[in-house]
Amino acid sequence: MKTKIIDRSNCRPVITQAGNSVALKTGSWRSLEPVLLKENCTNCLLCWLYCPDMSVIVRDGKVEGFDMDYCKGCGICALECPGKKGQKAIRMRKEEKE
Amino acid sequence: MKKKIAVTGNEALAEALRQINPDVCAAYPITPQTDMMQRFSEFVADGLVDTELMLVESEHSAMSACIGASAGGGRVATATSGPGLALMWEMLYVASGMRCPIVMPVINRALSAPLNIHCDHSDAMGARDSGWIQLWSENAQEAYDNMIMAFRIAEHTDIRLPVMVCMDGFIISHSLGIMEFLADDVVRKFIRKFTPHEALLDINHPVSYGPLIVTDQYHEYKNAQNNIMSEVFDVASDVAAEFENISGRRYGFFETYKLEDAEIGIVILNSAAGTCKDMIDEARREGIKIGLLKPRLFRPFPYEMIAAALSHLKVICVLDRSDSFGAHAPLFVEIATSLYNCKQRPVLINRIYGLGGRDFMPEHVSGVINEMIDIAGKKIEIIPKKYISLRK
Incomplete structure (x- = not known):
């Protein structure tokens, strides 16, 4: 979202557009990113349940990936993931940024 | 009527x-x-x-x-x-x-x-x-x-x-x-x-x-x-x-009283300005060229206009009814800031009066007028900040 720089014409802490928070991406300060290893995923959805944001994308009861516009890279999903036979389905890796 | x-x-x-x-x-x-x-x-x-x-x-x-x-x-x-x-x-x-x-x-x-x-x-x-x-x-x-x-x-x-x-x-x-x-x-x-x-x-x-x-x-x-x-x-x-x-009443950002031809001046806020104006009338009768400036709009502060009204004076006493302990009082600081960029600057003194309702009497005004006259005549040392009307 292109942010309008505040000047005297809009110097008022008022939000006039309802629901405009969808326009604000908050994942920019992530340093670790989650990686999904589908072969180890049982779709138990604990990652979806534990995600403090709404960044685990689930469709038809199956984990599809992560919404990187909002994922902060906290790693809770990877920590909680029980995986399959002791092999985690989510691991965190250092994110390479351009 | x-x-x-x-x-x-x-x-x-x-x-x-x-x-x-x-x-x-x-x-x-x-x-x-x-x-x-x-x-x-x-x-x-x-x-x-x-x-x-x-x-x-x-x-x-x-x-x-x-x-x-x-x-x-x-x-x-x-x-x-x-x-x-x-x-x-x-x-x-x-x-x-x-x-x-x-x-x-x-x-x-x-x-x-x-x-x-x-x-x-x-x-x-x-x-x-x-x-x-x-x-x-x-x-x-x-x-x-x-x-x-x-x-x-x-x-x-x-x-x-x-x-x-x-x-x-x-x-x-x-x-x-x-x-x-x-x-x-x-x-x-x-x-x-x-x-x-x-x-x-x-x-x-x-x-x-x-x-x-x-x-x-x-x-x-x-x-x-x-x-x-x-x-x-x-x-x-x-x-x-x-x-x-x-x-029918005119209001500027500040009021001036007999300031145009004055050599010394008082800057003061609110009710005490009335007492000062009376004493200025008395001093004027004795030939003392003194005037007064009373700010009305304090925020925002009209620095340039106040500088233009005061810069011709030799000595100014800024009378503050509040203090900033260990520093100059608020009104004085604004007046000093107003005048800093002027080529010719008056001597400025800061006098604290009337805290907690202490009476501000005509003799206190006479006191600062006399002090300014002595400073203008280089008869006394300049004390930048001082409380007046203290009990002895």
């Missing part, structure tokens, strides 16, 4: 509030403001105004309720004094930051400790950086006039900032003085109908107040607030010109 009557400062301001008839008034009693709000509460009880008078549990709540009512879309007023203003401190910045055009008489009173209910400017001076416009008043007439003009300045679409109208506690608030009121319909016409702006209660246009602005734009926001403040000069000027048409 206009009818002149004798009223106290508090009566004058309560009457102004009755004529203005604000939508909401949230207040908490504190001496010496109590008497004014008590009078206004009688107007509410008697049905003379439509105001929703909210009786809250503290000044912090009073200002919070005013901010809510103002954001809600109402014309809002309150009043306070001394420690009451201090307790509002957090919410003062919210009122100005949220662009709430609240008008608040501040009946100047000392801050504790030691406990003291009498006149002192420490309260309003403590709030001078809060983003509120400040108008100062010498007597009941000026306070009444400032109060009516304050609504027009505060509610101007380019401004929309809160205004404090400062008036000396007890000396003016509880003393009878002669003044004239404007007619109710003249006041109502002058202040105009209130137009809310992005009102919370406008349910067809929902808005959210008070979201977080962090490092990305807070700095720009404050710059914008500062820019808006600097537009107050033009608005205050226009409002004063219009006010002169209905009242």
Whole structure:
């Protein structure tokens, strides 16, 4: 979202557009990113349940990936993931940024 | 001929509030403001105004309720004094930051400790950086006039900032003085109908107040607030010109008294200026070329205009009714800042008077006049800051 720089014409802490928070991406300060290893995923959805944001994308009861516009890279999903036979389905890796 | 009557400062301001008839008034009693709000509460009880008078549990709540009512879309007023203003401190910045055009008489009173209910400017001076416009008043007439003009300045679409109208506690608030009121319909016409702006209660246009602005734009926001403040000069000027048409009374950003040909001068706020003017008349009869400058608009502060009015003087005594302990007092600092860029600068001295209601007597004015004469004649050493009228 292109942010309008505040000047005297809009110097008022008022939000006039309802629901405009969808326009604000908050994942920019992530340093670790989650990686999904589908072969180890049982779709138990604990990652979806534990995600403090709404960044685990689930469709038809199956984990599809992560919404990187909002994922902060906290790693809770990877920590909680029980995986399959002791092999985690989510691991965190250092994110390479351009 | 206009009818002149004798009223106290508090009566004058309560009457102004009755004529203005604000939508909401949230207040908490504190001496010496109590008497004014008590009078206004009688107007509410008697049905003379439509105001929703909210009786809250503290000044912090009073200002919070005013901010809510103002954001809600109402014309809002309150009043306070001394420690009451201090307790509002957090919410003062919210009122100005949220662009709430609240008008608040501040009946100047000392801050504790030691406990003291009498006149002192420490309260309003403590709030001078809060983003509120400040108008100062010498007597009941000026306070009444400032109060009516304050609504027009505060509610101007380019401004929309809160205004404090400062008036000396007890000396003016509880003393009878002669003044004239404007007619109710003249006041109502002058202040105009209130137009809310992005009102919370406008349910067809929902808005959210008070979201977080962090490092990305807070700095720009404050710059914008500062820019808006600097537009107050033009608005205050226009409002004063219009006010002169209905009242015959002219108000500038400051008042000068016999300053044009003066060699020495006094700068002082509010009621004590009256005593000084009398003593200036007396000194003038003895051939002493002395004048006075009394600021009215203290925030924003008209630096260039004040410099132009004062720079020809040889010596200036800035008399402060508040102090910044271990530093120069607030009014002195502004006057010194005004004059710093002038090629020719007067000698400046700072004298602290009247704290906690200590009487400011004619002999105290004579004392500073004599001191300035001696400094101009290079007879004595310059002491930059000193308390006067101390007991011996």
